[in-house]
Amino acid sequence: MSQVGHVDGDPTPTRRFGARVADAVAPGRRRTAGQPATGRPLLPAVVIAAVVLVDLAGGTGAVWLPLLAAGPALAATTNGPRGVLGAGLLAAVTGVALGAGHGMSAHAVAAVLCALPAVTAASVLASALRHRRERVLAAVRSVAEAAQQALLQPVPETVGPFQVAVRYSAAAAEARIGGDLYALVPTPHGIRLIVGDVRGKGLPAVGTAALVLGVFREAAHDEPDLPTVVDRIERSLSRNLGPDDFVTAVVVGCPRPGELEIVNCGHAPPLLLSAAHEVTAVEPERPAPPLGLRALTGQAPDLRRLPLAPGEQLLLYTDGVIEARDHTGAFYPLAERVHRHVCEEPARTLGALHDELLAHVGGRLHDDAALLLLRREPVREPVSVPLSGPRLRPRRVPPSG
Template identity: 75%
Template structure:
């Protein structure tokens, strides 16, 4: 780069090319989540071609040939790096002899290219090893996630349901947030919760809560009894500083939902007209696992819920997501902007806006579950009408 300062007429094209190449590379890395498209493998050769073109046009840019193998470390395997290094060395020798570069200076340049090639080859081998380990970790994590967070059907009883989940540990794709929707003889029941902490201990606590919930939801006719069984199980198995915030919802009688809020963020009620209201708990209860310390028992909250109404449950990874100016994501306003009759479309738009708000990467696990009343209780939804032209 020091030689560039002595060739002002060639400095601008090279800088423009470098900045555009770097921007394109960053975009590809973000869009493909670390997986390279095949065309990126020839990028080192294109860089070498540009250096040769600029050199032939009137400047001596031989040190920039080292950019070829250096870039190949990020786009190719060790063989690709070696090939780019040999090509760069050959081109450097040919151009150096053509320009009459002193032998000592040419030897230094070629030695630098070879040294960069060796270092880049090692870096490429280490990158490939890390990618293989990461792929194995992702495979195990995805299997655990499928077992823990079972897929939610689009329709459950009289409801449409949609879920969006993002783990802060994107490499593992699993975290401490939890959700479940269970149709039972006592009506549809669902839970959204957030385990204190992160990593494997949080996943273990989440699996415990979901296991007890799925079992109790079928057995217990009373929603408070479901919450009580989860509380007793956590009291036996969690540490003294561990707890789980959760909202448990049940649909037992026509036109109403039963809500039990255990220290969790208040759900958002979206009316059929599109009005968004936070459902603050009338009788606040401590998080699950802390009832013995707080001495407060949860109580039922009855929520009117008519056809067309929607209920959004979420975790604090959504409302505590900050942008570069440290401003929180306005969830209620975002829901009001994107609400529709299709819960999956609504959550997709809100989730995309959330990621844009934080710049593409969440720093905490985030779960969104949207429930929409599509029909009256006991009513079978009408099939789409089909007209046939004869």
């Protein structure tokens, strides 16, 4: 889905997290507190008008009058109970007027329109039930939005020397959270971030993602070494996951300016974007199993260090991006397309990538997809400002006489 499921960098990073959750819940509260917008019964009125025109044109008397019941029936799909009652009343008045115009007796008109009160009553009940379901759905959506804010916390647009942007889309049309995860936390050991993908979908995947993010946020502050952070996540998952469950992830740290540390646990390799828009896949020197499966191989992931010059960017993503297929079954070529959209604003870059991804799949993703872009801001050279204005040379005045 297109987000709904979309999560960008929070433009107001100084706001408290509680305020963000309140903002997420508030729209749902506003929807559930009031009545749904009923509007005017335009479609029922159009149907009733069409019946009148056909009846007048054909002159067939009572043949078309039972179709007036379609007015309140259609009103139940778009209007509230009051709108349905209004459509039923309009249909009844119209039926009586047409019957009188054709010279029909009151008994004959009542016989023809006998189904109209029953249809109107049933439509009023259906409209009330629909209204109730909409209220419940709005409340559930507000809770999902609050849960998303708690699980996938917004990242600031700027962290230290870096610009950051995030784009997230859940595959389910009504979902707000999925099996993909990301987090960025400033720590005493530099900024640290994670992007991962949980095996499976639905609530079990969301629970595993919450477990990984909780352990990561805690370990990122406590552990001075990035491999130790990954070890703590591995130990936690080995105690809590089933034998067939695992999480692919890339964990990145910036211990010193201009230097990145990357630990890849069975995840897609990040893409390094140079200032000249050259794209390089940062492959691990030795493949490592996903998180939760280390006990099967006993192999720990490698720590790779690489420089990040001013103006360069690092793109992390999940499998939902590179495994998105078009109508011919071709995968989305992220590494070949990303250079077209690289600019100095990470949010614009990810926005263009996401739009192209949706166009590639035909408008709807079939898997969760997450993109996180980290850009090191270029060094701004100080502008020298003169301490005083230009010195004026004294003008010699020739002596008079």
